[in-house]
Amino acid sequence: MNVLEVKGLEASIGGSRILRGVEFVVPPKSVFCLMGRNGVGKTSTLKSLVGLLGTNGGSMVLDGKPLNGLSPEDRARMGIGYVPQGREIFPHLTVQENLVIGTVARGMKLNGQLDRIYTLFPIIKEFLPRKGGMLSGGQQQQLAIARALLTKPKLLILDEPTEGIQPNIIDQIGDAIKMLREEGEMSILLVEQYLDFCKELGDNFAILERGSVAAAGAMKELSDQMIKEFLTV
Numbered sequence: 493m494n495v496l497e498v499k500g501l502e503a504s505i506g507g508s509r510i511l512r513g514v515e516f517v518v519p520p521k522s523v524f525c526l527m528g529r530n531g532v533g534k535t536s537t538l539k540s541l542v543g544l545l546g547t548n549g550g551s552m553v554l555d556g557k558p559l560n561g562l563s564p565e566d567r568a569r570m571g572i573g574y575v576p577q578g579r580e581i582f583p584h585l586t587v588q589e590n591l592v593i594g595t596v597a598r599g600m601k602l603n604g605q606l607d608r609i610y611t612l613f614p615i616i617k618e619f620l621p622r623k624g625g626m627l628s629g630g631q632q633q634q635l636a637i638a639r640a641l642l643t644k645p646k647l648l649i650l651d652e653p654t655e656g657i658q659p660n661i662i663d664q665i666g667d668a669i670k671m672l673r674e675e676g677e678m679s680i681l682l683v684e685q686y687l688d689f690c691k692e693l694g695d696n697f698a699i700l701e702r703g704s705v706a707a708a709g710a711m712k713e714l715s716d717q718m719i720k721e722f723l724t725v
């Protein structure tokens with residue numbers, strides 16, 4: 493069974509149609525890259541999936557269960573982990589507090605999961621007592637991913653994790669995604685403009701163009717022609 497199936501997704505903002513029948517599926521144990529130029533509807537697709545943007549058509553099914561109409565909290569409980577663009581960590585809370593806040597709010601037990609997080613992102617262990625706002629952008633991104641992982645999602649959704657981040661931390665985030673993929677406990681839906689990052693990590697892709705999927709397939713099928721037509725600015 494696919495982890496996620498999106499069919500005919502429609503959404504409007506302020507009267508203009510932003511999503512026009514978006515369709516794609518995310519298979520188990522895989523990394524899926526949702527690509528496309530600025531303003532084509534990538535973030536809106538993610539927001540629809542997590543329940544932050546209302547849809548007016550189509551269906552979203554996580555692990556066989558429909559998501560339409562459910563609150564963001566319910567969707568999180570069903571297994572959606574979401575790291576929004578801009579990360580949204582709490583600057584005045586410590587790294588430790590930021591890390592556990594989602595699990596504490598849901599009454600989940602951590603049972604040794606923190607060790608796995610520290611293996612993925614060693615910097616987090618080192619910086620536990622610091623205020624979140626003192627971390628660099630890249631470190632905050634790692635913290636936001638770690639926080640989402642602690643909720644044990646079936647689908648981890650990352651919106652442009654490399655945006656504005658220094659190259660060595662991009663590499664560490666890439667390594668973490670690879671490790672998660674190898675562990676095979678979740679699939680990852682990645683919105684990303686950094687093409688090489690997608691090519692290296694993605695199993696499958698879909699490219700959006702004006703609110704619908706213009707091209708899709710296995711990552712090895714992403715052609716220079718598609719890149720030129722749909723991705724190059």
Ligand SMILES: Nc1ncnc2c1ncn2[C@@H]1O[C@H](COP(=O)(O)OP(=O)(O)OP(=O)(O)O)[C@@H](O)[C@H]1O
Binds near residue numbers: 505506535
């Ligand atoms: N709050 C809003 N009010 C009006 N229009 C919006 C709003 N949010 C998004 N849009 C419009 O919806 C379209 C899709 O935006 P979206 O953010 O989903 O695109 P994107 O592909 O994620 O682009 P980016 O890479 O720039 O984030 C754009 O044309 C954008 O201008």
